[in-house]
Amino acid sequence: MFDYETLKIIWWLLVGVLLVGFAIMDGHDMGVGTLLPFVGRGDVERRVVINTVGPHWDGNQVWFITGGGAIFAAWPLIYATAFSGFYWAMLAVLWALFFRPVGFDYRSKIHNQRWRSTWDWGLFVGGAVPPIIFGVAFGNLLQGVPFGFDDNLMSTYTGSFWALLNPFALLCGIVSSAMITLHGAVYLAHRTEAAIAQRAKLAAYGAGLVVLLGFSAAGLWLTHIQGYVITSALDPSGMPDPLAKTVVREAGAWFANYRHVPATILVPVLGYVGAILALLLLRAGRTGLAFIASSIMLTGVIGTAGVSMFPFLMPSSTHPNASLTVWDSVSSHLTLGIMLWAVIIFMPLIIVYTSWAYRVMRGKVTDEQIRRNAHSAY
C-alpha cells in the first residue's frame, strides 16, 4: 500500500501517537496515584480518589504495554538496545508498576489502617516513579547515550544507571512528572467534589507552573547541548542498517527541523498553549475542557522531543555512526505494513469501547457512593 520510506515515517508518527496515548490515558491515573497521599485525607477520601480511576487504570495501562509491543514490532533495534541499555531504569519502572495492580485491587479488601496506608504509598510509587524515569530517559536520549554494535549488530551499552541521572535529564524528569501531576490533578478536579477537588486544583496550579518554567528552561538548556546530524548520503527507503551512515555532533542541531519546516514550531507552542489553557479552564471551573487542554499539553511537549530529534531515535554518544534513526532501526517493509493494518483495524475499536466504559462510569465519585459500596469499591 505504502512505499517503505512512507511507512517508516508513518510508524514514527504511530509510535508517537501510542506514547502520547499512554501519557494521556495512563498518565492521568499515574497523576492520581502521585497525588493520592496528599489530596485524600482519611480513608473515605482516599477511596474516593482511588475510585475515580478504579474501573479504568487497567485498560489505560495497556497503552503502555501496547506501546512496548509496538516498539518491539516496528523498531526491534530500539526495543533491544534501549531496554537492555537502560536495564536498571527499566527495572525501576517495572518494579514501580508492580505496586499498581495489587495496590488498587488489594488495598481496600482489608480493613486495617496500616495495610491501607502502605498500599496508598505503593500506589504513589507506581504513579510517581515511571513518569520521572521516562522524562529522565528522554533527557538522556536528547544528549545521546553510550552504546555501539559489533559486526553482528549485537549491542553493548557502556554507561551506568547513575550516569543517567545528570542535571539536564533530571530537569526533563521534573517536567515529565509535573505534566503528569497536572494532568492527574485536572482529572481529579473533574471527577471529585468539594475538598478533594479544591486540593487537586491547588496541586494543578503548582504543577502547571513547574511545567511552564521547566519546559522553558529545558528548551534554553538544549541550545547548549550538541545535537546529531547525518552527514552521509542515506537512502530512506533502503534496507535498515544502522552501521551504514556517518553522523556528527553539532551545536544547535536539535533546532534544525524547526528552521527547515517552520510549521513544526507549532508543536512546542501547543505544549505552552495546552498548559496555560488547562490552568485557565480549571480556574473557570470547566474541568472537562481543562482535561482536553492538558492532553494537548502532553501532545505538544512529547511531540517537541520527537520533532527536535527527528530522524534520530537513540543517538549514540560514543559511536555516533551507530545512532539509531527512523530509517535504520525499523522492521521490514512487510511487517510495518501488516502492523499498520492492525492499528487501523483495532485502534478505532479501542477508542470506541474505552469511551463507552468512561461514559458508563461517568459522574462524580462521592463519599456517599464509597460508603454504600464499601464491600465492592476499591
Place this chain on the structure above:
Amino acid sequence: MISEHLVDLSRLQFAATALYHFLFVPLTIGMVWILVIMESIYVMTGKVIYKDMTRFWGKLFGINFALGVTTGITMEFQFGTNWAYYSHYVGDIFGAPLAIEGLMAFFLESTFIGLFFFAWDRLSKPQHLLVTILMAIGTNLSALWILIANGWMQNPVGAEFNYDTMRMELTDFWSVIFNPVAQAKFVHTVSAGYVTGAMFVLSISAWYLLRGRDVEFAKRSFRIAAAFGLASVCSVIVLGDESGYTVGEAQQTKLAAMEAMWETEPAPASFNLIAWPDEAQQKNDWAVKIPWVMGLIGTRSVSQQIPGILEIKAKNRERILSGIEAAKALEKLRANRSDTEAKTVFELHKQDLGFGLLLRKYVTDFDQVTPELINRAVDDTIPRVTPMFWGFRFMVGIGFLMLALFATCAWATLRPYSGKRPWLLKWALWSLPLPWLACELGWFVAEYGRQPWTIYGVLPTHMSVSTLSVGSLYGSLAGFVGFYTVLLIVEMYLMVRFARQGPGSLGTGRYSSEPALADAH
C-alpha cells in the same frame, strides 16, 4: 565471548519469572468462562444466587488477576532487557503478535474487567453479561497471540534470514498465524486453563460442602465446576499437543527426548510407559513398552515413522557442517556485500545457518572449529532426556487423575443430592494443587525441550542474551525473588481469607460468614 554464567542467569531469570507468571494465567483463562456461565444462568433465570456466585467467584478471580497483570508486564519487558540480541534478530516476526496481543486482546480484557467489577448497578443485565463475555474473549485471545509467538519459536515458519539487516524477516504472515504448532498449543493451553479454573471452584466449593456452609451456593458452584471441568479435561487430553509434535523438527526432537526414543523404530512405534534413560550410553536401561501406541498417538497413523534421537543427531551433524559454511560465508558477505562467491555459498547453506551458530558457544572464529567441538555441538542439539521424560509423564499422569476426579464429580452431581459424600469432597479439596503442577510441568516440557535454541534451528539460546554484566543479573534476580515472594504471600493471604469467608464477604446478608473474619470489608 558471552559467558556461560550470563546465559545461565538470563535463562534462570526468564524461567523463574515465566513460571511464576504462569501460576496466575491459567486460572484467569479458565475462571473467566465459569463467570460467564454463572452470569448467563443469572440472566436467563433471574435467580439472584447466580449473581452472587458471579460476584463472589469474581472477587477471587480479581485477586488472582491482579498478580497476573503484575507479572505479565515483566514478561513484556524481559525480551528487551535480557534478550536483546534475540529481540533484534527475530523482532521483525516475534514483535508483531505481541503488539497485536496488546491491541486486540489486552485492551479488551482490561477495559471490560473494570466494568465487570464496578458497573453492576450501571448496566442492564444483558449489558453486564456482554461485558463479562467480552472480558472472557479478550483473556482467551491474549493466549492465542502469545502462543502464536511461542509457536513460532518452536516451529519458525514464514520467515527468512536477511544478511543486509543481519536478522530474520517476515515473508508470510498467514503461515505464522496458522502455524500448526501454534494452533495445537493454543487449544491445549487454554483447555489446561479451563481445568485450572474448574478445579479452583470445585475444591473451594467442596470445602464449603464439607463444612455444611452456604450449601445452596456451594452445591451449584460445584455442579458447574464439575461439568465444565470434565469437558475441559477431556479436551486437554484428546487435544493434547502431542498432535503437534510431529510437525517440524523442533517438535520431533522434543518428542524423541520426552519419550526417551533413542533408536528409530519401524512404524508404528511402541510407547515407553516407564523407562530408565541412560544419557551417557544413549539407551534406556530398561523400559516397559506398549506396542503401537507411540506411533498411533504421535502420528495418528500406522505407517509414519517417528525419528529417534540417534537419527536426529546424525541429521543435525550434517546441518552443523553445512551451517559452518553458511556462517563463514556470512562473515565474508558482511565484510563485502558484493562478494558474489560468498553469496552463492551462503544461499546454498543458509537454511542451516542457525546450526552453524551453535558453535559460537565455543569459538569466535569459525576457522578454529575442531571435530571435537562439532561433536559437542551435536550433543547440544538434544535436550536432556531424563527431566523431559519424567516431566511429561507426571503431567500426563496428573491429567488422568483429574479426569477421574471430574468424571466422578460430574456423575455425583447428576445423582439426587443426598447429603454429602465426604470422600469425594475431600478428594476434590485435596486435588486443588494438581492443575498448577500440570501446567508448570507442561511449560517446562515445552520450553526446556526447545533447548539449545530460543528459535529452533535459527538462533541458539547462547547468542540471544543481552550483553549485561553478571552482577546486574544477580541484582535483578534478587529483586524479582524479593518482590515475587512478598507478592505471593500477600496474594495467598487474601485468597485464603476470602475463600474462607465465602460469599458472606459480599455483605449481602444472605450468607454465613466466619465471625472472626467478618471485619474484612
